[in-house]
Amino acid sequence: MVGSNLLIMIHKSLSYITGSTKLFGNVAVLAVGDLYQLQPVRQKHVFLPPSDATAQFAAIWQNSFKYFELSTVMRQRDMEFSGLLNRMRVEELREEDIFVLRSRDIIKHPDYPRDAMHVYTTNADVDDHNEEKLEQLETTKHTLPALDNCRDKHTGKLHVLPSTKHTETGGLRQNLRIAKGAKVMLTSNIDVSDGLVNGAVSVVVGFILSDEHVHKVMVKFSDERAGHRTQQHSPYSTDYPSAVPISRVEALFCVGKRKSVKMSRKQFPLTLAWACKIHKVQGMTMPSTVVSMTGRFMPGHAYVACSRVTSFYGLYIVHFNPKKIKANDQVREETSRLQNCTLEIPPCDPISYQSPEILSVASLNIRSYAKYQNELMLPNISVDVM
Numbered sequence: 001m002v003g004s005n006l007l008i009m010i011h012k013s014l015s016y017i018t019g020s021t022k023l024f025g026n027v028a029v030l031a032v033g034d035l036y037q038l039q040p041v042r043q044k045h046v047f048l049p050p051s052d053a054t055a056q057f058a059a060i061w062q063n064s065f066k067y068f069e070l071s072t073v074m075r076q077r078d079m080e081f082s083g084l085l086n087r088m089r090v091e092e093l094r095e096e097d098i099f100v101l102r103s104r105d106i107i108k109h110p111d112y113p114r115d116a117m118h119v120y121t122t123n124a125d126v127d128d129h130n131e132e133k134l135e136q137l138e139t140t141k142h143t144l145p146a147l148d149n150c151r152d153k154h155t156g157k158l159h160v161l162p163s164t165k166h167t168e169t170g171g172l173r174q175n176l177r178i179a180k181g182a183k184v185m186l187t188s189n190i191d192v193s194d195g196l197v198n199g200a201v202s203v204v205v206g207f208i209l210s211d212e213h214v215h216k217v218m219v220k221f222s223d224e225r226a227g228h229r230t231q232q233h234s235p236y237s238t239d240y241p242s243a244v245p246i247s248r249v250e251a252l253f254c255v256g257k258r259k260s261v262k263m264s265r266k267q268f269p270l271t272l273a274w275a276c277k278i279h280k281v282q283g284m285t286m287p288s289t290v291v292s293m294t295g296r297f298m299p300g301h302a303y304v305a306c307s308r309v310t311s312f313y314g315l316y317i318v319h320f321n322p323k324k325i326k327a328n329d330q331v332r333e334e335t336s337r338l339q340n341c342t343l344e345i346p347p348c349d350p351i352s353y354q355s356p357e358i359l360s361v362a363s364l365n366i367r368s369y370a371k372y373q374n375e376l377m378l379p380n381i382s383v384d385v386m
Contacts, residue, residue, distance in 0.1 A: 001282075002031070003043025004050040004061070011060055023064050031065055035331045036089045038282055038300045047334045067338035075285055081312040089303045091327035098322045104312075105320045106290065112316045115183075116288040118275035119305045121295040123165075130272035131177075139180040142207065144214055146174050146267040147248070150255070170251030171198070172267035180204050184219060185273035185280075188249060195226035196244070199280065201273050202226070205243050208236060216245040217268055246270060278305050288314035297324035299331070361385045 002010070011024050018025035031046075039045055047061045076082040084097050093101075106112050120126050134141065166173045171187030178184060182204045190196035201222045208216035218240045221227055227244035231237065234245050248266045255261050281289070282304050291305040302325040309315045362383040366372050 001033075001038070001040035001043075002046050003040035004046055004048050005043055005052065006040070007046050007060060008050045008052050023060060029064070034089075035335055036300055036327060037304050038279055039298070039328070041279060045328075045330060045334075048330070065338075065341075067342050069339075069342075075307070075310055076312075077310075078312055084312075085303065085307045088306065088325055089327065090332070091325060093322065093325060100312075101306075101317065101322070102320055104315050104317045106316050106318045112290060113288045115274070116290055116314075116316070117273070117281065117284075117286055117308075118290045118292065119278055119281055119308075120275060120292050121278060121297060121301060123277065125292065125295065126275045126277055129275035133274040134177060134179060134182060134272060137179050137181050141177060141179045142214055144176040144178070144268060146172060146176075146265050148174075148263060148265050150261050150263045166271070168253070168255065169263075169265055170253055171271070172249070172251050172265050172269060173271065174267075176268055176270060178204055178217070178270065178272065180206060183273045184217075184270045185276065186246075186269055187271050188251070188269040190246075190249065190269065191227075191230065194229045195221075195223065196230065197226075199284070200226050202244070206240055208245065214268075216247055217270060218243040219246055219270075220244070281305065281308050284308050285310060286314070287311075288316070290316045290318060292318040293321045293324050294319050297326065299326040299328035302326070359384050 010029075014025035014027045014029075015021065016025075018027060020026040035045065035047070044050070073082040073086075076085065084093075084100065087093050087097055118129050120129070166187075184202055184204055186196060186198055186200045186202075189198050202219035203222075204217060205220050206218040207214050208218065216236070218236065220243050224242075231242065231244045234240070234243070236243070236245055246268055249269050250264055250266045252262070252264050255263050278301050286308050287310055289305070289309050291302075293302070306315055306317075360383040362385070364372075
């Protein structure tokens, strides 16, 4: 997620790379997202003045972008449910919407999917739920300690690691407790091109041991495309077909009150994933989820948590509270401003652009040419390269 400070950094980096003094180094930038969703972590909204005093009056966001709204909802095909979510998004729920949402309260659904992703606002609730689910497994529990190295940046002296949250250590836990059958999530990008990215969910199917210590964690991802190339080259594919080996990774960071201790940590980039925070599910699509409305809800929390499911009947709520459904007033104002700065896109007719001086190229976002062959033969499609 991009906040105002990060937007300035992108502008400065592109300007430095291209040597241009124009906005974003004269590079075309496409900003995609929904301002009504969660505010960037520890950042201001992208449209607010940045912390950099020299850049506060540049109004990069306001002067650089034109607005175009995508109106088709792809995640939910149920028009009534998507309409309810859109009203939740802008904090304009009707009485009948609230009545419908109350019907999804978990108290009235004793058979709710207990293995579905549970969504909370705090790390403490997430950890409690994950530990409870882990203890329910009948398989052997493994505690995997991190390999840490801490030195003072100025003196070089070794230090004992201060108590540090995993959110401040590159997502690597000091002690990772997992077992065969545990639902886990990657906490860092291992190979983006192979789908091994932060947030990818999988199930532990086994362990590779070396000298009685866990050397690899074998996982099977929910998305079969994730880690496909890594799995094909895995030396363990005979014993663990369709499983991907996960190794320890190293993260470097500074800890302590003054960030004076330079630290390296080697750990498996995994965390239990029967539950996670709302920030973590943004961008996910799930068949079912359980949303806890306990704790403090910020603007956008309820909408993001409830809109990850593909159908209304996949949504379950714990302690439903309509007062916690909020939208950000600043976002409302900015969206109104953007709607007056819309980008006008004329309809495109490929035939009208035919010219011996123009080479037309089309990219197809499809998995099967044969399946769409008839559509591609239509007379209104005319390109030189496809």
